[in-house]
Amino acid sequence: MNDCTVPATAQLEEAIRSAARAAGFDLCGIAPVTPNSELEYFPQWLAAGHGGEMKYLESRNDSGALKRSSLGNAAPWAQSVVVCAINYNSERPYSTESKDKTRGWISRYAWSRTDYHDVVLQRLRALETKIKEFSGQDDFRSWSYVDTGPIVERVLAKYAGIGWQGKNTCVINQEMGSWLFLGVILTSLELTPDLPAPDRCGSCTRCLDACPTNAFIGPYKLDATRCISYLTIEKRGDIPGELRAGMGNHLFGCDICQDVCPWNRGASVTQSAEFQPRNELVNPALEWLAEMSQEKFRTTFKASPIKRAKYSGLRRNAAVAMGNSANRKFIPQLKKLSQDEDANVAEHARWALEQLE
Ligand code: SF4
Numbered sequence: 001m002n003d004c005t006v007p008a009t010a011q012l013e014e015a016i017r018s019a020a021r022a023a024g025f026d027l028c029g030i031a032p033v034t035p036n037s038e039l040e041y042f043p044q045w046l047a048a049g050h051g052g053e054m055k056y057l058e059s060r061n062d063s064g065a066l067k068r069s070s071l072g073n074a075a076p077w078a079q080s081v082v083v084c085a086i087n088y089n090s091e092r093p094y095s096t097e098s099k100d101k102t103r104g105w106i107s108r109y110a111w112s113r114t115d116y117h118d119v120v121l122q123r124l125r126a127l128e129t130k131i132k133e134f135s136g137q138d139d140f141r142s143w144s145y146v147d148t149g150p151i152v153e154r155v156l157a158k159y160a161g162i163g164w165q166g167k168n169t170c171v172i173n174q175e176m177g178s179w180l181f182l183g184v185i186l187t188s189l190e191l192t193p194d195l196p197a198p199d200r201c202g203s204c205t206r207c208l209d210a211c212p213t214n215a216f217i218g219p220y221k222l223d224a225t226r227c228i229s230y231l232t233i234e235k236r237g238d239i240p241g242e243l244r245a246g247m248g249n250h251l252f253g254c255d256i257c258q259d260v261c262p263w264n265r266g267a268s269v270t271q272s273a274e275f276q277p278r279n280e281l282v283n284p285a286l287e288w289l290a291e292m293s294q295e296k297f298r299t300t301f302k303a304s305p306i307k308r309a310k311y312s313g314l315r316r317n318a319a320v321a322m323g324n325s326a327n328r329k330f331i332p333q334l335k336k337l338s339q340d341e342d343a344n345v346a347e348h349a350r351w352a353l354e355q356l357e
């Protein structure tokens with residue numbers, strides 16, 4: 001991140017960075033609100049159906065313009081964006097190091113006891129209050145978002161100098177890798193932006209080559225409907241048959257294209273107590289999740305992002321993972337699941353039985 005170049009606001013920007021550190025953020029930068037070339041492709045991407053069932057991506061403003069295709073469409077009043085990040089990495093192994101396919105995989109970001117949305121938003125609110133104080137403006141305006149706003153955080157993170165958008169579409173920081181939760185504050189303050197983070201992917205294509213469902217349309221472009229993260233979390237009902245085998249042992253999300261990234265080798269680990277992993281969620285037993293009652297699901301994942309997959313979705317995913325395990329020990333349990341009252345779970349269990357039998 002560069003030093004401020006406009007004396008009139010230099011102190012203010014430094015105060016914001018310092019307040020971000022005090023609020024518990026590892027990284028903080030300022031992005032301009034000018035149009036981003038990365039978003040020009042968004043309407044075409046959406047029209048091609050790559051967003052699948054994520055209808056919220058299609059939200060439009062009163063003029064009918066796609067909000068996510070330009071910050072000006074979503075928040076024309078905003079003058080600058082404060083982008084913050086928290087490292088959530090832990091010392092646990094990567095999915096690519098886990099050889100036991102009779103156990104499942106939950107994405108690294110979902111291992112903790114708390115939902116990161118709540119933790120990051122709480123810290124953003126503290127910072128937002130400080131920025132308002134610093135501004136001294138009665139008509140100061142701001143919005144804070146953690147994943148929920150009509151904006152594309154990873155593009156703003158690039159222009160705030162937090163990290164470049166890798167060919168795997170994740171934000172990568174030179175020191176912290178890509179294990180980052182992002183939070184943004186749109187503000188009505190005119191602040192001097194940081195320099196964009198330069199792309200350091202070079203000629204590497206590890207992430208593109210490693211994806212088991214061929215979800216990349218090309219470098220920097222993802223067909224979400226083929227991505228295991230989408231299939232295990234966002235997709236309701238039937239998972240397309242041709243993608244099930246590629247899902248391997250994934251139950252919730254997928255880390256493969258981050259695990260193979262050289263910038264994540266030796267990435268630093270989080271200092272946040274809230275993001276320490278729960279042992280039972282690292283490489284969990286498939287039987288545990290497949291047999292879980294609805295009440296147990298509710299209490300176990302009450303404050304976890306895993307609840308987004310829903311009870312039906314998580315058991316469906318466990319059945320698919322059993323089918324991909326090549327281990328016949330799951331046959332009795334799959335036979336039971338194939339008679340499940342949830343038709344979705346039952347159908348995926350029958351598919352899994354076919355794979356094992
Ligand atoms: S998260 Fe997994 S499925 Fe999705 S693009 Fe990356 S490697 Fe492919």
Ligand code: SF4
Pocket residue numbers: 166167168169200201202204205206207208257260261262263
């Ligand atoms: S694996 Fe290579 S190409 Fe992919 S994001 Fe990392 S550095 Fe970039």
